[in-house]
Amino acid sequence: MSELPNFDNFFDLSGKVALVTGGSRGLGLHTATVFLRAGAKTVFITARKAEGTQGINQAVDKSNALPGIKGKAIGIAANVAQEKEVQRLAQQVSDIEPKLHILVANAGATWGGPFETTPDWANQKVLDLNVRGVFNVVRSFTPLLEAAGTPQDPARVIVVSSTAGVNVPHVGEHGTIMYSASKAAAHHLARNLAVELGPRNITTNTVAPGFFPSKLANGLIEILGGEEDLKKTNPRGRLGLPEDIAGVMLFLASPVAGYM
Numbered sequence: 184m185s186e187l188p189n190f191d192n193f194f195d196l197s198g199k200v201a202l203v204t205g206g207s208r209g210l211g212l213h214t215a216t217v218f219l220r221a222g223a224k225t226v227f228i229t230a231r232k233a234e235g236t237q238g239i240n241q242a243v244d245k246s247n248a249l250p251g252i253k254g255k256a257i258g259i260a261a262n263v264a265q266e267k268e269v270q271r272l273a274q275q276v277s278d279i280e281p282k283l284h285i286l287v288a289n290a291g292a293t294w295g296g297p298f299e300t301t302p303d304w305a306n307q308k309v310l311d312l313n314v315r316g317v318f319n320v321v322r323s324f325t326p327l328l329e330a331a332g333t334p335q336d337p338a339r340v341i342v343v344s345s346t347a348g349v350n351v352p353h354v355g356e357h358g359t360i361m362y363s364a365s366k367a368a369a370h371h372l373a374r375n376l377a378v379e380l381g382p383r384n385i386t387t388n389t390v391a392p393g394f395f396p397s398k399l400a401n402g403l404i405e406i407l408g409g410e411e412d413l414k415k416t417n418p419r420g421r422l423g424l425p426e427d428i429a430g431v432m433l434f435l436a437s438p439v440a441g442y443m
Contacts, residue, residue, distance in 0.1 A: 189438065192438060193437060193438060193439045194221055194433055194434070194437045194438075194439070195221065195222055195437070195438065196218055196221040196222045196223040196285075196433075196436060196437065197222035197223075197224070197253070198222075198223075198224050199218070199222075199223045199224060199284040199285060199436070200223070200224055200225045200226075200227075200280045200282060200283050200284050200285070200331070201215075201218045201223050201225070201226045201227065201283070201284060201285035201286070201287065201436070202226075202227040202229065202276060202283055202285070202286050202287065202324065203215045203218075203226065203227070203228055203229070203287040203289055204229050204230070204263050204287065204288055204289050204290040204316075204320060205229075205230055205263075205289040205290030205291060205343075206226075206227075206228035206229060206230060206239075206242065206287075206289065207228060207230040207232075207237055207238055207239045207241070207242040207258075208230075208237045208242065210289060210343060210392065210428050211228070211230075211287070211289040211290070211343075212228075212242050212245075212246075213425045213428050213429045213432075214287055214289065214428065214429065214432045215228050215242070215246055215256060216246060216249065216429065217429035217430075217432055217433045218285065218432070218433070218436065219246055219249055219252045219254055219255075219256060220249060220251075220252065221433055221436075221437070222252075222253060222254065223254045223285075224253075224254045224255075225254055225255060225256075225257060225279070225280055226246065226254065226255075226256045226257070227256075227257050227258075227259060227276055227279075227280075228242050228243055228246065228256055228257070228258050228259075229258070229259050229260065229261050229263065229272060229290075230242075230260065230261075230290065231260065231261070231262045232260065233258065233260040239258035239259070239260055240258060242256070242258065243256045243257065243258040257279065259272055259275050259276070263290050263312065263316045263319070263320050264290075264292075264308070264311040264312040264315070264316045265311075266315075266319050269316070269319045269320055269323045270323055272323070273323040273324055273327070276324075276327065277326075277327060280327075281327070281330060282327055282330045282331035283324055283327035283328050283330075283331055283338065284328075284331040284332075284338050284339065284436075285338070285339045285341070285436045286320070286321065286324050286328060286338075286339070286340050286341070287341045287343065287432065288316075288317045288320050288321065288340070288341070288342045288343060289343040290312060290316060291312060291313050291343065291345075292308050292309050292312040292313060292362075293309065293359060293362045294306070294308070294309050294359070294361060294362060295353070295357050295358065295359050295362070296356075296357070296358065297355065297356055297358060298354070298355075298358055298360060301358075301360070301361065305361070306361045309361050309362055309365050310361065310365055310368075313362070313365035313366065313368070313369055314365050314368045314369060314372065317342055317369055317372060318372060321340055321376055321380075321387075325380065325383070325385070328340070328380075328383075328385045329383050329384065329385065332383065332384030332385050333384055334384055335441070336438060336441055337381075337384040337385055337386045337441055338384060338385045338386070339385070339386055339387075339388070339435060339436050339440070340373075340376060340380065340385060340386065340387040340388070341387075341388055341389075341390060341432065341435050341436065342369055342370075342372070342373040342376075342387065342388070342389045342390070343389075343390050343392070344366045344369040344370050344373070344389050344390065344391045345362075345363075345366040345391055345392060345393075346391050346392065346393045347359060347362060347363040347366045348363065348365075348366030348367040348368075348369060348370045348391060349367070349370065349391065350363075351363060366391075369389070370389055370391070373387050373388065373389040374387075386440070386441070386443060388435050388440075388443055390428070390431055390432070390435070392423055392427075392428060393417070393422070393423060394417075394422045394423060
């Protein structure tokens, strides 16, 4: 008989400290929310802007108003496409918490348009955030992750990529060539990090969402015919919902994913 003695704590994040980049809206905010609802002690939410309807401050206010939570959200503005900003962010986090159990590299940028006329500054923006940004964030926070991880309960790195990293979703007028290439790079970066950091009691996994209604995706969704048309191309007949991404993130951050 299999007794599963720790079943009641399978998805319990009590006492955990997490950081979510790009956490003020969309998939990042869904992730921060589920971590707090699962009992996390501290969830750092970072994005470029503090103010505004999609800035950090409103996300922190909403998160701290969640019913029944024991922990708290803390917002820190930082542009994780810039190495100095990442280093400052790591220092500010370490001033508050000496350990980081969960790091979610979610911040991302996209660009769509014809191949021939894509401006180089757009390519640089996409690569700086989606690839270099992930590398620098993980590297800067590795000391805090090492301090948190144990052989029985390793620290976690979760890289938010995209299905665009494993297929060729769009070319031509609405092509996303560099975005797709950046997400393929993020996939392989995560594989390298898994091997590099695994012996240090830090696991690394990649999540590759398809279309979720969000600020990042809504423009392309509309260009491609809107939600109803895109639903017809999906085998499940729908787009992603908040609970879809929240469930995956909670699993990968939870005690039961320590061997993933």
